[in-house]
Amino acid sequence: MNDSERDNSTAGREGTAASAAPCLLETRGLTKRFGALVASRAIDLQVRAGEIHAILGENGAGKSTLMKMLYGVYVPDEGELRMDGELAVLHPPAKARARGIGMVFQDFRLVPAMTVLDNIALSSSEGGWRMRRKALHRRILDVSAKYGLSVDPEAEVWQLDLGQRQRLEIVKVLLAHGTRIIIFDEPTSVLVPQEVVAFLEMLRRLRADGYGILLITHKIDEVMACADRATVLRSGAVTYAATREEGGLERESLIRAMMGDKELRAVVKARRGPGTEGVAAVIEAGAEASDVANGGEAPGRTRADHGSAALSPIGKTMLAVKGGLIRGNHGEVVLRELELELPRGAITGVAGISGNGQRELAETLFGLRELAGGTLTVGGRRLRGGVRAFMDAGVSFVSEDPLKESVIPGFSILEHMVLDGLAPQPKGTGIDWKAARTELDASEAAAALALASAERRADTLSGGNVQRMVLTRALLRRPDILIISYPSRGLDIGTTRTIQQQLVALAEQGTAVLLFSEDLGELFKLSDRLVVLAGQRLLGPYAPEDTDVRQIGERMLKGESA
Amino acid sequence: MIADILTGALRSGTSVMLASQGELISERAGVINLGTEGSMLGGALGGFAVTVWTGNPWLGTLAGGLCGLLMSLIHAFLVITCGANQLATGLTLMFFGMGVTAFFGRGFVSEQIVGFNPVPIPLLADIPLLGQVLFNHDPLTYLSILLVPLLWLLLFRTRLGVIVRAAGEREEVLLAAGINPQLVRYAAVLAGGFLAGVGGVQLAVAFTHSWVENMVQGRGVVAVALVIFASWKPLRAMLGAYLFGAAQALQLTVQQSGLPISPFFLFMLPYLLTLAALYLVELRQRSRMPEALGRVFTGTSGG
Numbered sequence: 030m031n032d033s034e035r036d037n038s039t040a041g042r043e044g045t046a047a048s049a050a051p052c053l054l055e056t057r058g059l060t061k062r063f064g065a066l067v068a069s070r071a072i073d074l075q076v077r078a079g080e081i082h083a084i085l086g087e088n089g090a091g092k093s094t095l096m097k098m099l100y101g102v103y104v105p106d107e108g109e110l111r112m113d114g115e116l117a118v119l120h121p122p123a124k125a126r127a128r129g130i131g132m133v134f135q136d137f138r139l140v141p142a143m144t145v146l147d148n149i150a151l152s153s154s155e156g157g158w159r160m161r162r163k164a165l166h167r168r169i170l171d172v173s174a175k176y177g178l179s180v181d182p183e184a185e186v187w188q189l190d191l192g193q194r195q196r197l198e199i200v201k202v203l204l205a206h207g208t209r210i211i212i213f214d215e216p217t218s219v220l221v222p223q224e225v226v227a228f229l230e231m232l233r234r235l236r237a238d239g240y241g242i243l244l245i246t247h248k249i250d251e252v253m254a255c256a257d258r259a260t261v262l263r264s265g266a267v268t269y270a271a272t273r274e275e276g277g278l279e280r281e282s283l284i285r286a287m288m289g290d291k292e293l294r295a296v297v298k299a300r301r302g303p304g305t306e307g308v309a310a311v312i313e314a315g316a317e318a319s320d321v322a323n324g325g326e327a328p329g330r331t332r333a334d335h336g337s338a339a340l341s342p343i344g345k346t347m348l349a350v351k352g353g354l355i356r357g358n359h360g361e362v363v364l365r366e367l368e369l370e371l372p373r374g375a376i377t378g379v380a381g382i383s384g385n386g387q388r389e390l391a392e393t394l395f396g397l398r399e400l401a402g403g404t405l406t407v408g409g410r411r412l413r414g415g416v417r418a419f420m421d422a423g424v425s426f427v428s429e430d431p432l433k434e435s436v437i438p439g440f441s442i443l444e445h446m447v448l449d450g451l452a453p454q455p456k457g458t459g460i461d462w463k464a465a466r467t468e469l470d471a472s473e474a475a476a477a478l479a480l481a482s483a484e485r486r487a488d489t490l491s492g493g494n495v496q497r498m499v500l501t502r503a504l505l506r507r508p509d510i511l512i513i514s515y516p517s518r519g520l521d522i523g524t525t526r527t528i529q530q531q532l533v534a535l536a537e538q539g540t541a542v543l544l545f546s547e548d549l550g551e552l553f554k555l556s557d558r559l560v561v562l563a564g565q566r567l568l569g570p571y572a573p574e575d576t577d578v579r580q581i582g583e584r585m586l587k588g589e590s591a
Numbered sequence: 592m593i594a595d596i597l598t599g600a601l602r603s604g605t606s607v608m609l610a611s612q613g614e615l616i617s618e619r620a621g622v623i624n625l626g627t628e629g630s631m632l633g634g635a636l637g638g639f640a641v642t643v644w645t646g647n648p649w650l651g652t653l654a655g656g657l658c659g660l661l662m663s664l665i666h667a668f669l670v671i672t673c674g675a676n677q678l679a680t681g682l683t684l685m686f687f688g689m690g691v692t693a694f695f696g697r698g699f700v701s702e703q704i705v706g707f708n709p710v711p712i713p714l715l716a717d718i719p720l721l722g723q724v725l726f727n728h729d730p731l732t733y734l735s736i737l738l739v740p741l742l743w744l745l746l747f748r749t750r751l752g753v754i755v756r757a758a759g760e761r762e763e764v765l766l767a768a769g770i771n772p773q774l775v776r777y778a779a780v781l782a783g784g785f786l787a788g789v790g791g792v793q794l795a796v797a798f799t800h801s802w803v804e805n806m807v808q809g810r811g812v813v814a815v816a817l818v819i820f821a822s823w824k825p826l827r828a829m830l831g832a833y834l835f836g837a838a839q840a841l842q843l844t845v846q847q848s849g850l851p852i853s854p855f856f857l858f859m860l861p862y863l864l865t866l867a868a869l870y871l872v873e874l875r876q877r878s879r880m881p882e883a884l885g886r887v888f889t890g891t892s893g894g
Contacts, residue, residue: 150750151768160749
């Protein structure tokens with residue numbers, strides 16, 4: 030604790046000390062091309078001991094290409110890598126590791142069926158084939174105590190939540206021989222707000238112990254909270270580099286460097302309900318970045334002035350579940366005593382740590398999974414049966430993993446649309462493709478979402494374009510009820526905005542939307558009502574005006590008692 | 592009679608047990624090898640032939656193990672290097688093993704060998720009942736019993752074991768740790784083939800002292816089934832193998848006693864019992880299969 034206090038109070042001086050600290054890793058003019066695409070362009074970068082260096086950038090800005098060169102996955106096409114002032118070859122990753130570079134990946138490199146200890150033994154080459162279980166056990170406990178990681182060596186990995194898995198990855202890196210530089214790839218994307226605070230605290234301890242830290246992120250609050258130095262990437266090139274010491278770490282310039290001159294339309298959400306008719310909440314571009322972290326500037330607050338503390342349904346209930354019981358794939362109870370109402374014209378946001386029943390709930394509401402108890406009514410009538418019955422009742426669904434679950438790789442966009450979404454016109458014994466094409470091109474949804482050309486095959490589409498296609502399809506059916514999971518997962522800010530605008534517009538036209546998201550900022554921004562999934566229960570609804578990111582985070586972690 | 596059945600359980604179960612321990616290594620690393628049957632046949636013939644030529648059953652054991660290993664090498668190459676379907680390749684190898692051993696084995700059908708014979712362990716063998724059941728066996732049986740705890744230690748208490756198991760779960764994790772998962776799988780499949788071959792040797796050189804065409808009679812396939820029903824645990828696979836052996840012994844005892852039961856019915860008894868055991872076990876547990884089992888890994892990228 031003392032460490033951290035000293036750390037916080039001397040954040041300013043820390044910078045001064047840091048520039049004097051030895052430079053562990055330096056890149057000069059690092060360039061990487063993939064065909065005609067320049068993924069990294071002449072990047073100069075320094076990592077110093079006892080310094081947190083944040084790499085900021087949107088999706089596709091070239092952050093991960095850069096990191097993969099530093100971790101030895103890619104060989105740079107041009108430029109040099111220096112460690113301790115000398116030219117170094119870091120490819121393949123084993124060499125980078127041998128030189129003391131460790132990486133904590135976003136998608137963890139873990140074997141779920143094995144214990145924490147086994148996973149760590151796998152990556153540490155010490156002791157050859159032998160495994161000193163007791164010694165390793167002790168070292169794991171030592172390291173995790175030192176940095177407040179609380180990792181249990183005997184736990185099996187599949188039992189751990191994402192935060193725990195991340196801490197295990199960190200222990201793995203710390204226990205590897207001679208680690209001096211640690212690269213974190215979007216570390217906070219899997220964490221709830223409370224965990225983010227603890228994570229940043231741990232980063233400061235690592236810094237105090239002289240590790241050089243590279244923090245890849247797109248969350249500006251984290252950079253503001255802990256970084257000593259920041260480099261901003263856009264389209265593969267460095268657009269901004271500054272240190273805290275120089276006073277260069279300020280929100281506005283970082284955002285400008287990230288976005289460039291790309292203009293972002295703010296998502297405008299009209300608040301309806303008694304007393305607040307027509308009041309619009311405009312979320313500025315800057316607020317985008319203040320997503321989670323530190324809770325001090327929860328986006329929820331930006332709407333506090335709209336009054337209306339009362340939670341009032343916006344329209345009549347379109348879909349309701351009463352006393353619902355949902356079971357998982359192995360017959361285990363996932364959600365019990367489920368009470369959920371989706372009112373007309375409202376977006377109901379679902380928060381929760383992933384794996385708390387999001388998938389099962391979404392599937393149940395689209396008829397993919399049977400309700401094991403209780404009743405489900407749509408428009409007041411009890412609904413039973415499979416997906417077809419739900420579709421006929423006006424429910425649309427965008428799944429959590431559209432690439433896997435809603436896309437046929439060899440089919441064109443148009444074929445996907447005819448399969449579900451557009452009602453095909455018969456022509457002779459076949460389908461009138463021309464009419465379908467015309468209808469698709471004329472549709473508002475396709476235009477608004479800037480859908481790719483109709484004959485593009487699905488397997489040639491980027492993640493963002495797939496998401497646009499799946500959403501367009503859901504919108505084409507003009508659903509009364511839309512169940513949508515993680516619409517902005519993995520997408521850049523521009524696409525995310527477009528999709529969010531569509532959701533808001535859809536709700537304004539009267540659709541009841543149930544929105545699953547792991548991004549609390551997004552939930553607060555879009556939702557008229559919030560519910561939380563935690564410990565087999567669905568909590569809420571809460572009015573976004575009455576609560577904040579911190580409270581919702583507490584409920585995600587601990588359930589209602591918080 | 593009970594002592595006879597129990598003794599027989601070990602004696603005739605050992606070949607299946609060795610093969611199932613080998614298959615267990617292979618499956619833990621992610622490769623199902625139905626060719627185990629072929630490896631056992633190869634081992635039985637190779638072991639028998641070398642024993643005939645040299646008169647030394649230990650050389651025979653080594654040769655048999657190598658024959659089994661060679662059979663599994665074909666499997667490993669097709670499945671790991673060429674990415675062929677594991678089940679199809681394994682089945683083909685099984686029938687290939689039957690054919691090739693029948694062809695080369697013609698001259699050995701009437702040969703006679705001394706081979707391995709029961710070696711009672713002094714003192715221990717004199718314990719009533721237990722001595723007869725546990726301590727009056729051929730050397731291969733003793734060794735195979737020692738193998739089981741050793742294999743358990745290897746798989747669950749050494750880094751090598753962690754690596755083998757990781758190969759059967761998440762190859763990309765191994766790759767990220769700088770270990771080539773294909774190499775690990777090769778090693779595991781070959782080790783499995785060797786043990787299956789030694790199992791065949793036990794059958795031909797220690798248990799029956801003869802070579803008969805297609806003498807393995809599905810024991811290799813039973814071994815594969817046992818691994819699954821043992822949830823990929825060495826100790827349970829051993830128990831399963833002895834259960835199969837006991838059923839074999841029971842069948843022989845009943846036949847000799849002259850009860851009016853069709854020998855054909857008795858002949859299917861061990862397999863029937865194994866099926867029943869599989870059913871009972873599956874009722875009680877949802878066994879956790881190695882995640883990458885049967886999956887063909889082709890990726891070479893990754894950190």
